[in-house]
Amino acid sequence: EVQLVESGGGLVQPGRSLRLSCTTSGFTFGDYAMSWVRQAPGKGLEWVGFIRSKAYGGTTEYAASVKGRFSISRDDSKSIAYLQLNSLKTEDTAVYYCTRVGRLHYDFWIWGQGTLVTVSS
Amino acid sequence: EIVLTQSPGTLSLSPGERATLSCRASQSVSSSYLSWYQQKPGQTPRLLIYGASNRAIGIPDRFSGSGSGTDFTLTISRVEPEDFAVYYCQQYGSAPLFTFGPGTKVDIK
Numbered sequence: 105e106v107q108l109v110e111s112g113g114g115l116v117q118p119g120r121s122l123r124l125s126c127t128t129s130g131f132t133f134g135d136y137a138m139s140w141v142r143q144a145p146g147k148g149l150e151w152v153g154f155i156r157s158k159a160y161g162g163t164t165e166y167a168a169s170v171k172g173r174f175s176i177s178r179d180d181s182k183s184i185a186y187l188q189l190n191s192l193k194t195e196d197t198a199v200y201y202c203t204r205v206g207r208l209h210y211d212f213w214i215w216g217q218g219t220l221v222t223v224s225s
Numbered sequence: 226e227i228v229l230t231q232s233p234g235t236l237s238l239s240p241g242e243r244a245t246l247s248c249r250a251s252q253s254v255s256s257s258y259l260s261w262y263q264q265k266p267g268q269t270p271r272l273l274i275y276g277a278s279n280r281a282i283g284i285p286d287r288f289s290g291s292g293s294g295t296d297f298t299l300t301i302s303r304v305e306p307e308d309f310a311v312y313y314c315q316q317y318g319s320a321p322l323f324t325f326g327p328g329t330k331v332d333i334k
Contacts, residue, residue, distance in 0.1 A: 139323065141270075141325075148311075148313065148326075148327050148328045149262075149264075149270060149313055149315075149328075151315075151321065151322070151323035151324065151325060154323065165322045167321050201269065208276075209257055209258060209260065209275040209276045209279075210258050210318070210323070211260040211272055211276075211315070212260070212262070212270070212272060213272050213281065215269045215271075216269070217269060
């Protein structure tokens with residue numbers, strides 16, 4: 105069974121950092137691009153960032169709202185994707201979802217259950 | 226920068242009625258890269274349609290997608306009680322790399 109499990113969320117003060125992990129199982133992690141999507145309380149879905157598979161360079165892309173503050177990495181040997189959140193702002197408060205990106209249609213077929221990040225003093 | 230606009234914002238229907246949800250893009254989107262998701266309260270989003278018109282595994286055939294270019298549609302032929310939820314469209318390709326629409330809420334009339 106394909107599974108994505110996020111961890112690392114919690115309460116953090118503005119300006120501080122946090123690292124989220126997405127531990128995966130049930131598929132060949134290295135074959136897939138991964139992405140992070142967030143959802144602020146009561147709001148819609150917002151794409152955060154994306155990391156390609158190593159076969160496509162393992163490069164990253166980010167939404168303008170987080171570029172320069174957030175970074176995504178991957179450890180194919182452990183089947184884990186990471187989201188490093190730096191210089192956090194109150195508006196970064198959201199549930200952060202890890203998703204596996206479809207190879208043909210760039211859709212988000214598989215989602216984790218999400219981890220809540222609350223930025224507050 | 227591409228923007229997805231969904232209409233209506235809220236659609237109030239009775240079970241058994243037909244639902245037609247619109248997703249309009251500010252620039253042309255490849256049909257291969259337009260997807261639809263369903264999200265119920267407290268749940269993770271679920272992929273319904275990929276490539277504009279292909280149902281994901283396990284999605285009932287009352288859900289269908291169509292469209293091309295800048296206009297896409299999600300249709301629920303006969304709304305069932307479990308279909309009351311928020312629906313999002315999503316595109317890949319134009320900056321920003323991925324974009325979601327603001328969502329359409331389908332609620333009970």
